[in-house]
Amino acid sequence: MRFKKWFGRWKRKQSPPLSTQQPDVVNSADAQISQSNQEGAHLSVPHNTNDSTIDQANINASFKRSENLQVRLESVPIRQLWNVAYETLREEDAALIKEYEIKLQGTVVAGLSETLQLKANIQERMWAILQSKMDDVNKTKLRFGSSEVTVEDVSRVLLNVVKSANSFISQAVSASPPASIAWAGVSFLLPLIMNISTQNIALAQGLEYVSSLVAQSQVREELYIKRYELRTEDHEEFQQSHHEYKASLERLYRQILKFQAKSCCYYSNNSTLRHTLDAVNWNGWDQLLNDIREREQRFLAVERLWRDMQRLEERLATENAESRKEYEKLLKWLSDIDHSSLYNTAREIHQDGTNEWLIKHSEEFNTWRTTARSLLWLHGKESN
Template sequence: MTRSSIKQASAPPLKRSEDPQVQVISPKLENVPIRQLWNVAYETLRQEDAALIEEYENKLQGSVVAGLSDNLQSKVNIQERMWAILQSKMDNVNKNKLKFGSSKVTVEDVSKLLLNVVNSANSFISQAVSASPPASIAWAGVSFLLPLFMNISAQSIALAEGLAYISSLIAQSQMREELYNKRYELQIGNHEDFQQSHHEYKAALERLYRQILKFQAKSCCYYSNTSALRHTLDAVNWNGWDQLVNDVREREKSFTAIEGLWRDMQNLEERLATESAESKKEREELLAWLLKSLGGGKELLAPYFGFMGKPALGNPF
């Protein structure tokens, strides 16, 4: 579907989220579910640059059919709005074949990169475990840029590479979130002794997410400008694109450094948990043996072992 075939919406701008979980940014990131960091990053970016986010949301809304645009106004949660936009944009992408310029040298390379992005976005939609997942905030921007880049030029290899890179980071974030959720969030009280390390890890991840969203917002606002698309060479050589990609790469480096330390903390945390479990098992085995030796005299050992728990007064021997 081409831009001219879409009935542009004239509805008012998207309203800011009124969901308390999204709007109120907790200073204690260790208590924020890791999948909600996309929400935190988006609302923090809104606070940093309200004009950019307003323009970005207007561009997103203006790129969908009128019926969906009207429906977006009834969705309070930003996740729901982005999820609806993502599904609509990807439906449009999947229905239309990739269109490139006449150059045969780079068409194949560009198409491969963009097809990988399309497959990643489709995979996210098909494997979503909940309605309106938070990461749809990130994928919505990707789905907005896809059709624009498909129609720019076969010379846009740099644009395709940049979009593929951003998409890979978003896909990686889903794996990190899944691992973290299963390791910590599904097991209550499983990281109480390492609150600070969890805070630093999530803070670094949120900053990376925010940089990705900033990249998308600025890119979408620039490339949705018809005058920019009319001058393909200017679009491909836009200095802002390289700077935005480099900013994300620098933020990724910072996160990777913290992630390395985070893995060391994970190993320490798991080792201490194992040692604690082994110590408890040894105490229980010793208590069982003593009870058997004393003929079940629990009252003699209670002050020391608290009945199968941690010794209350210390080792009696």
């Protein structure tokens, strides 16, 4: 009885009072007025089916992009994540990428521009643009106010960016490495930022920060390749953690590329550069950098968990290797024993034909031998 009463009180507490449940003193007229007001409210708010359809279409497109990205990340080598990030950004904002590519192509010499038209691979186009832009940066004198200075005279912050880009070009292991997609954006921004960096060092520091992230990506990729992609061992047991790591890294790459595309489109506008103060004070620059920093922090959190997973995976691999080593030692010990002499000695103390009546001629024995989980009961004297 106590439990029944307690359960009844608990159930009443858990059930929220309905808006239509009022004390007995509330008359029916008030209830009717309330109901009329509710109906009027529903009638006064028209339902826009067009907006609903558009929202649903956007949601469906977002889900489809997410599914496609997941499929790509499952099989793509980590070094190709820059390609994946760029194409995913193109799917998200086709207009931005189209304008970005037009701006990039418009800054190179005419001959190279025609060559770029023939290159279908975005990786190859970005590699050609990167080499061309860095040649210009390394050779061209830049005008700060009324004086001309060479790259060597530029602030140390931007000089670090120049050195990093030149180092990437000189150490490239292939004709058009995937990271050239990111370095092309850096090389495009370099001369633009140099022209206004004397008035705001924050622009130069922002570009240095982005270039350092691009350089770090190469180190991460090399470590991952040597640890996993170059080894033949299967890692199915940890496939989900591998996927999460690459997915988080791809999102960071995509945020960097978004920063580059928007910044390049903004600062390459001639009317903007004529108003340097507006360029320096562009709020979009700080916001885009903050978005990158936020995305980097999320990735670093995943990376810390990833390191824990790596330690676990390495420990299990060591234990498995030790088990295999012990198993191989046992097999070697067994296989090294020459059993032929023992067998021949045992044969000598038995008469020829011993047990052949059972092994060769007994149907019951053959049935037992071919039947799973059978029991054989022998009764008789030895050597009978």
